Amino acid sequence: MGRALKLTDILVTIIIALIFGLVYKLWGPLYGFVSVFGLHAEQLIYGMWFIAATVAYLIIRKPGVALLAEVAAAHGEFIFGGEWGVTTLIFGLGQGLAAELVFAAVRYKKFDMFTVSLAAIASAGASILIDFYYGYIGDLALWNLLLLIGIRCVGAVLIAGIFAYFIVQALEKTKVTNLIRPVSSNDYKDLDK
Amino acid sequence: MEVIASVNKLRLKFPGAESLLFKDFSLSIRKGEKVLIVGSSGSGKSTLLQVLTGLIPSSVEVPMKVENIKIPLSWGFVFQDPESQFCMPYVDEEIAFVLENLQIPHDQMPSYISYYLKQVGLSFDDMHTKTQILSGGMKQRLAIAAVLALESDVLFLDEPTAMLDPEGTEEVWNTIKEVGEDKTLVIVEHKINHVVDFVDRVIILSDNGEIVADGSKQEVFEQYKHVLIDQGIWYPDAWKDYLLANGKPRPQSTGWDSNSAITLTDFTGFRGKNKKIEIKNVDVFPGEWITVLGKNGAGKSTLLHAMMDLIKTKGVYTIFGQDAKKINKLSDYAAFVFQNPEFQFVTNSVYDEVAFTLRLEKWNLDKVSNKVEELLEFYFLKNHEHSHPYQLSMGQKRRLSVAAATVKGQPILLLDEPTFGQDAKNTFAILEQIEYLRSQGTIVIMVTHDLNIVEHFSTRVWVIDQGELTIDCSSSEYTKGMHKVVG
């Protein structure tokens, strides 16, 4: 019942992360394609890059998985030959940490849509912070910068918050989550009947 | 003698299950014993082995409580399902993984690897072969090799030969007999013929998780025969007694439409670019029960896959005079049971799984529920109707997949080892159900390694060898030939 990560938790987290790592990799060209429309339309789908953390947290519900998932997904994207190379790892680390902090703030006890949406926004925040140095986005015109931040956050909530929540709900129906989540104390009480 | 593994007052209950699987269960195993645990399918044998090795609850969390437990210091475990026990992608890496865990020096590894592979009768041109492309049987042998590499004192074996051909089964048990000489063995097995001669203690587990018999094998098989029959468990004379009780003549396939229902001419099936199965020319008639025999990896499953049009095929394949490739929905004509029952499942509960096809057919609700209840009752799955298919025991999964496939009553049944991992009562139940369908004119094409089925149920035999149909004859001819060879 301990909350430390067991081998099972790590392996499951990493497999989820790698699946999303593959999605991340495929997302790159799509992102490039959308950005042709200009005016940061691409920022709306940027949120996909935060989803590993929230999905893994919702499934496994333990400390550390959000960070591990996001870093592993970024690493996956990297070894699958993602277009951003090592950059991905830095972003993954920042985004994962930010989401993890939100989950720590609710003491890993809340698993609702609101909490994961907050985590998604936090990840978006982290990515923007890194972009200030990495992408010189501070040197954009102010209105343009605000537009970017706004759209990225909305996209984050839509994809890494709401969409992630629904995926995990669908997964719960397949009972696979029972395998990995800690068993409730009620089930232990049944033993004494 | 020294007790090497034991539990005292074990209580265990799967979350969501109606009752406890084990209630104040106690068992102890002494050093050097060769123990066989039998029990009907779903009685908790696999679960018990996992408790005795500590995998439950340390790796798999299941609510349990125990007053005292002793787990052997060094143990090896061969799982029921060959697919899920590999940790690495290549044959050599799989065994190397174990050697690494045991800190065998790097430069000794290759020789160890070939040594263990040889012990289970596997040979490769290149040991660096992907495990994925091995046949079910080869996989199970590899799994055993990896466990042998653990060199542990206690071996837990959960139906290690369920999917092996007779030759492979023989070989594996011989291997286990040899390497197990000075070890403690705890074996769970339905088909006990090969095991009986080297175990010395037999334990019978009842449906409600209690030990109903425990003693030397003579004692158990003589004094507790009624228990075995009662619980529907295999024992050495089970087939003989069944045939005596039922006075069953060999089925005849005559009296049916003499037009061939299935024709295959120069029919080939491909995996990727490789030709894996070839049938020169066969005709199949309604009411035939064909058993498909052959070694592991011969191409039996591939044949069924080809006939279900799941893989790329060439040649002539007609069903009731129509070109099979042009049939829009082949599943209206043929039902299919995968070798791995899990491949079958498309819904989230046992009930829905059986009801699925009927709902697609737009049956009305009452009819659906009547039919489903009837089948679940028949296959002893009634208590599990709300479970997820994946939460079932191996045998239960198998039955569910057969139930789900046969529910609609298509004129052709393609079955890939539908009776592996079953206890006696369920094996006979499945066979009788199939026989009933056959007697109504259904064509049954069934892969199996069980020669009793050939002799007592089927009408015709196909033997596949290295991707080719080499023998096609009636069952009586085949069994006659067999006896000649044996005698």
Next chain:
Amino acid sequence: MQLDFSFRETWLHKINPSFKFILIVALFIHILFIHNINIIINYMIGTAILYILFTGHPWKRLLIISIPFILIFLTSSTSMIFFGKGEVTWFKWGLIHITEEGFFRGLHLGFRGLVFATLGIIFALTTRPVYLFYSLMQQLKLKPKYAYSFMAAVRLIPIMFEELQTIRYALKVRGVQSQKGILGFYHLLKSYSIPMLSQSIRRAHRIAVAMEAKRFSDTTKRTYYYLVGFSKLDVYLLIYFVVVIGTSYYFANSYSYFPIQDVRYNN
């Protein structure tokens, strides 16, 4: 499905994976401190040579892989070109405001993106994941718990594609036919993605149990089937980059493409 495709093994494949990885991270950090567009362009040429000549893949494949590079270049640069701050206006129309500084900053970002992309792809094309994780365990003391989880998970990826096939078989065998239209597509997507995810998780769980049953443990020491060490080639790669960086700086000072030394706004 077969994910790995054939290629000619080159000296880059024989570089110690951990070293290669660290080197690329170090280059990454260094590049972040380069604000001179001329240096970046030279740098790009240096990495491109490595990509084209020494990854050992047929040039057709290399070409296909580099198509998204154009998109990288565009996505990294356009916003900055059109909307970046600057003093010297070249063009102004509605919201669009192209300035000289913004333009070169955009180009700089574009080229830098290309360098990162090329370095990343070189790594991906010349490193077998299994060796990478063995090397990370041996050289960088990554915990086996994580390394083996990664290796098991990487192995599961092609199996996942097989899983898709299994699901397709199951749907076909059970008589499910796909519907048409958007709703049909949604159903299709759902009937594949959710089972695939849940199956992968189940698999992962079983493998973890099997690993523990094979006495895998994080606490005891272990030996390795693959020993990944260092060689002269590692030194060659290091020298290669020292030379690339040296010449990049040298030529940037003596023959510059653009008269810009720093693309940032406030400098």
